[in-house]
Amino acid sequence: MKKIFLLLVSVALLSSCNNAAKEQNTDKQTNDSTTVATSTVDVSGKSFDELFKSIDAKDIDQNIFKLLEVNYSVITAGTDSLYNSMTASWGGWGRLYEKQVAWCTLNASRYTLELIKEKGTYTFSFFDEAYNKQVLFLGSKTGRDSDKMKELKLTKVDTPSGNITYKEAFLVIECKVLQQTTINPADVVEPEDKEFLNKAYKTAKNYHQLLIGDITNVWLRK
Numbered sequence: 498m499k500k501i502f503l504l505l506v507s508v509a510l511l512s513s514c515n516n517a518a519k520e521q522n523t524d525k526q527t528n529d530s531t532t533v534a535t536s537t538v539d540v541s542g543k544s545f546d547e548l549f550k551s552i553d554a555k556d557i558d559q560n561i562f563k564l565l566e567v568n569y570s571v572i573t574a575g576t577d578s579l580y581n582s583m584t585a586s587w588g589g590w591g592r593l594y595e596k597q598v599a600w601c602t603l604n605a606s607r608y609t610l611e612l613i614k615e616k617g618t619y620t621f622s623f624f625d626e627a628y629n630k631q632v633l634f635l636g637s638k639t640g641r642d643s644d645k646m647k648e649l650k651l652t653k654v655d656t657p658s659g660n661i662t663y664k665e666a667f668l669v670i671e672c673k674v675l676q677q678t679t680i681n682p683a684d685v686v687e688p689e690d691k692e693f694l695n696k697a698y699k700t701a702k703n704y705h706q707l708l709i710g711d712i713t714n715v716w717l718r719k
Contacts, residue, residue: 540664545654548664549716554590554597557715559668561589564623569632572601573661574612574619580653580661581646583609584636588621590670590712597712599670602680605703608641613674619710620662621670624651628665658714667718672710680705 540548564570565586573582588601599621603610613619624632631651639645652664662669681704682694698704 541652543664545656545664548654548719549669550719552715552717554670554712554715557590557668557717559623564668565589568623568626569629570601571622571624571632571635571663571666572603572609572613572619573622573663574609574616575661576616577655577661579612581609581612581641582635582649583607584632585621593709594675596675598675598709599672599712600707600709603706603708604697604701605679605706606701608639610706610708611641613708614677617674618658618660618713619672619674620656620660621672621710622662622666623668624663624666631665656714656716662716669714669716670712671714671716673713674708675711676707676709678707678709679703680707 565588570585570588571582572585573580575581583603585601585603588599590597590599592598601621609619628651631649634649635645637645653661654664655661656669656671658671660671680694682691682698685691685694694704
């Protein structure tokens, strides 16, 4: 009888441990994932407020290296009548001048950069990997000489403050231009980086621009 009792206790403990392990794995997958299941949700009929919630920039818990190296990002500027988006894989965020800021580096010839200069604001949007094809499409041609925004299959939406992003994004950072600085190859240490900037200069007729934005809003997918 004692052996049977011990056997039943052992089975119960083993079952409990297995369930706990499954729950931990599920939680880990949820926390590690940047998909937020956006690829399985029909967002076309939903409003901005239904899709996003406001958070403080310090509460962003995403891995910036994965966001830019795997998911990429989209920078968007302009108005409803004239706007443009571009793919960006250089950037980050932190603190500068006692402000929460985000930074990105743009080729000086970018049409999106022109629109940022005109309006003074822009969005920095991030998507899960299911949307990589559309995100990379935005970097395949310029909006200055094409109707690429009409070809895009992402769903445009205005933020409450009037900036433009997309309903499929899971993280949106709104910025106001704080500083725009030309990157000087003379200040760059590594030879291959100098070469990269000088090659880009030949097409852009200007060196890359470092754009620093004061973060005005951060929106996270609900």
